[in-house]
Amino acid sequence: MLEVKNLNVFYGNIHALFDVSFKVEDGEIITLIGANGSGKTTTLHSISGIVPLKSGNVVYDDADITGIEPHKIVLGGLVQVPEGRRIFANLTVQENLEMGAYTRTDASEIKRDYDVVFTNFPRLKERRKQQGGTLSGGEQQMLAIGRALMSRPKLLLLDEPSMGLAPVLVDEIFEIIQQINKNGVTILLVEQNAYKALSIADRAYILETGRITMTGNAADLKNNESVKKAYLGG
Amino acid sequence: MSFFGQLAQQTINGLALGSIYALIALGYTMVYGIVKLINFAHGDILMIGAFVGYFVLMSMGMSWYALLIAFAVSMVVCAIMGIVIERFAYRPLRDAPRINALITAIAVSLILENGARVIPFMGPNPREYPVLKNATFSLGSIEISNIQIIVIVVSVALMIVLNYIVNSTKIGKAMRAVSFDMKASALMGINVNFVISFTFALGSVLAASAGILFSSAYPQVEPYMGIMPGLKAFIAAVFGGIGSIPGAMFGGVILGIAETLTKGFISSQLSDAVVFGILIIVLSVKPTGLMGKNVREKV
Ligand SMILES: Nc1ncnc2c1ncn2[C@@H]1O[C@H](COP(=O)(O)OP(=O)(O)O)[C@@H](O)[C@H]1O
Ligand SMILES: [Mg+2]
Numbered sequence: 001m002l003e004v005k006n007l008n009v010f011y012g013n014i015h016a017l018f019d020v021s022f023k024v025e026d027g028e029i030i031t032l033i034g035a036n037g038s039g040k041t042t043t044l045h046s047i048s049g050i051v052p053l054k055s056g057n058v059v060y061d062d063a064d065i066t067g068i069e070p071h072k073i074v075l076g077g078l079v080q081v082p083e084g085r086r087i088f089a090n091l092t093v094q095e096n097l098e099m100g101a102y103t104r105t106d107a108s109e110i111k112r113d114y115d116v117v118f119t120n121f122p123r124l125k126e127r128r129k130q131q132g133g134t135l136s137g138g139e140q141q142m143l144a145i146g147r148a149l150m151s152r153p154k155l156l157l158l159d160e161p162s163m164g165l166a167p168v169l170v171d172e173i174f175e176i177i178q179q180i181n182k183n184g185v186t187i188l189l190v191e192q193n194a195y196k197a198l199s200i201a202d203r204a205y206i207l208e209t210g211r212i213t214m215t216g217n218a219a220d221l222k223n224n225e226s227v228k229k230a231y232l233g234g
Numbered sequence: 235m236s237f238f239g240q241l242a243q244q245t246i247n248g249l250a251l252g253s254i255y256a257l258i259a260l261g262y263t264m265v266y267g268i269v270k271l272i273n274f275a276h277g278d279i280l281m282i283g284a285f286v287g288y289f290v291l292m293s294m295g296m297s298w299y300a301l302l303i304a305f306a307v308s309m310v311v312c313a314i315m316g317i318v319i320e321r322f323a324y325r326p327l328r329d330a331p332r333i334n335a336l337i338t339a340i341a342v343s344l345i346l347e348n349g350a351r352v353i354p355f356m357g358p359n360p361r362e363y364p365v366l367k368n369a370t371f372s373l374g375s376i377e378i379s380n381i382q383i384i385v386i387v388v389s390v391a392l393m394i395v396l397n398y399i400v401n402s403t404k405i406g407k408a409m410r411a412v413s414f415d416m417k418a419s420a421l422m423g424i425n426v427n428f429v430i431s432f433t434f435a436l437g438s439v440l441a442a443s444a445g446i447l448f449s450s451a452y453p454q455v456e457p458y459m460g461i462m463p464g465l466k467a468f469i470a471a472v473f474g475g476i477g478s479i480p481g482a483m484f485g486g487v488i489l490g491i492a493e494t495l496t497k498g499f500i501s502s503q504l505s506d507a508v509v510f511g512i513l514i515i516v517l518s519v520k521p522t523g524l525m526g527k528n529v530r531e532k533v
Contacts, residue, residue: 050417074423086418088411098404099411103423151423 001026001186002047002078002155007056009042016042018210020056024155029177029187031197031218033231034207040190041083043207044157047188048080049073060155075103077154081161083190085144089133093124096132096143100150110150117146120176138169145176155186162193174200194231198222206231239375244498245491250382250451252490253389257444258467259474259482260396261437267413267477268433270332274339275319276441277464278346281457282315283308283442284363284449285356291364301366301446305388308442316438317431325427350457363453385447392443393483399436400479409433413477466493469513475526484524488512 002024009017017039024030034040045051047058049070057066060078088096097117101110118125121142127135135143141161148156158177162170170193178200181187191197198204201218206227214221221227258280265273287304294300323342327335351358369380400406412419412429420426448463449455466489474485492512496505516524 048421050420069425070417070420071423071425074421079423080421082418082421086415086421088414088418090410090414091407095407095410098407099419099422099424102404102408147422 001061002188003057003059004043004047005057005059007043007046007058008054009039009046009051010054016210017046020207020210020212022205022212022215024186024188027181027184027186028202029181029189029200031189031191031201031204032207033191033194033197033204035231036192037209038207039210040207041159042210044080044082044159044188044190047078047157071103074151077152078157079148079151079153079155080157081144081148081159083159083163085137085140087132087135087140087143087147089131091132092129093132093135093143094128096147097124097150100147103151113150113152117149120179121146137164138166138172141165141169141173142176145173145180149180153185155188156180157188157190159190160192161189162191162196170196194227195222236375240498241495242376244494246376246378246382247498248491248494249487250385250490251494252470252487253386254444254448254451254463254486255467255470255490256483256486257389257392257440257447258463259471259486260393260479261441262468262471263474263476263479263482264409264433264437266471268409268430269324269328269335271324271335271339272468273324273434273437274336274464275342275346276437277460277462277467278343278350279312279315279438279441279460280445280448280463281350281455281460282346283312283438283445284455284459285350285445286311286442287446287449288361288363288455289355296364296366298366305443305446308446309439312438312442312445313435316434316441320431320434325430347457347460356457358457360454360456363449363455365450365453381450385451388443388447392440396436396440397479405429405432466509469509472523473513473516475523478523478525478527481523481525 005021007017007020008015020039020043032040032043042051046053049065049068053066057064059065061076065073065076088099091099097114101113104110118128123139124143124146127139132140132143145161161173161177165173174196177187177189189197189201198218198221204216204218204221205212206214206221214227222232258276261276262273265271265276286308290304290307291300294303319342323338324335327338350356366380370377400409408419408424408429409432411422411424412426416426444463449459467486470485470489471482473489474481474483489509493505493509496508500508
């Protein structure tokens with residue numbers, strides 16, 4: 001479904017990604033694990049087209065989408081929930097969801113999808129008229145996910161959805177991600193919480209200072225000694 | 235005339251002038267909100283709008299119908315100009331330091347002013363503006379002219395339409411989303427460039443109308459006519475809180491009233507100084523302006 005080939009990205013002189021390549025197959029949950037600053041966000045930004053590539057290709061649904069404008073990539077069902085949620089604080093919860101559905105024109109189906117989101121996230125329903133900026137961190141993450149779902153994604157990129165959340169909420173978010181996947185959405189999950197991510201993923205890639213250094217089944221990596229040491233706290 | 239009569243009279247005059255400032259200030263504030271640029275060419279769009287209206291009115295002869303056409307043609311021409319200026323002058327500098335874009339804006343302003351001076355059918359000399367036959371209505375000792383009524387009615391109507399667009403339409407919500415977070419908007423599938431073009435067009439449409447209204451109230455057109463109202467409206471936008479739409483409306487009206495009250499009660503020469511003085515006082519008490527938000531700089 002998604003194939004990333006030999007991505008090289010620079011920020012000025014800083015070489016942030018070195019020949020990063022990986023694949024996401026239809027229906028999978030893939031996780032990309034790495035320490036802070038290893039290049040996870042840069043990888044997702046390259047896929048979504050908001051960071052220019054020095055070289056390399058992004059192939060999605062058999063089409064080369066390298067260099068395509070970000071808003072056009074969304075049209076194909078490749079949608080990102082960005083790091084730090086990036087809720088529109090000056091828009092209401094309802095309006096945030098509307099922005100998620102920006103590319104769509106099927107009004108009655110959009111209405112139905114609001115109901116789906118509100119059923120899954122009842123807290124958002126209670127707060128639908130509130131400004132996005134007034135929500136708690138957990139609610140904002142729910143809204144960020146709900147907003148992305150409003151575009152009816154086929155492949156959802158999630159950038160550290162558990163960041164800064166209380167443990168109960170982290171569990172809830174990971175359950176939601178699994179549920180979304182069961183409903184037919186392929187997932188590429190970027191996480192620092194390696195244990196959790198490996199627990200729900202099918203396969204994983206490990207990113208170290210801009211390079212993919214290891215890959216395999218999530219279950220195998222979870223038991224791998226060097227992974228345990230580096231990412232699972234021994 | 236009694237003190238209160240005079241006060242009411244100057245307030246009405248200020249309301250008319252202030253509505254024009256408000257219309258112009260909205261363009262400054264919307265553009266600043268979305269691309270963080272003080273579009274110094276905005277006042278010159280007003281001048282172009284006034285000229286376009288002038289040509290329509292001269293060729294059709296003054297009538298209500300001609301005035302309507304003048305507004306429509308002027309709005310379309312200015313909208314296109316706004317879009318073109320953003321596309322070719324500002325967009326290439328979108329990621330450059332803001333000072334570069336600011337200098338470009340000043341350059342665009344000079345090009346428009348001096349361009350208007352050399353274009354043969356415009357030229358440097360002030361021309362008399364065609365206006366409706368003057369009629370005044372009296373309410374006790376207060377007088378209000380038909381032009382003032384038109385200015386206020388048209389401005390209020392345009393501001394209601396603008397509020398509707400920004401608050402209740404899909405593109406308006408996208409404008410607010412883009413002005414809050416451009417990258418996140420793009421990730422939602424919003425065509426950011428289109429939204430920015432639309433914002434420039436909207437601001438220019440308001441400036442076009444303000445141009446015709448201003449030239450009807452002070453019946454003249456000339457290439458530098460946009461500078462002073464542009465500057466005052468910019469002050470109004472900062473005063474109300476740059477980036478805030480209600481702030482621009484409120485700031486414009488307050489500034490207009492402050493100006494006419496000073497002219498009426500203190501001195502005409504001092505009116506600009508008073509206006510600037512108000513700005514300095516307000517900004518020293520509340521640096522973000524009356525309705526401005528304390529925006530965190532995004533990293
Ligand atoms: N906008 C930027 N400008 C300069 N350097 C950046 C920028 N964004 C990220 N980097 C650098 O690129 C590297 C990868 O960052 P990032 O992709 O954000 O990592 P992660 O998401 O894994 O924490 C880091 O060294 C970071 O400092
Ligand atoms: Mg990151």
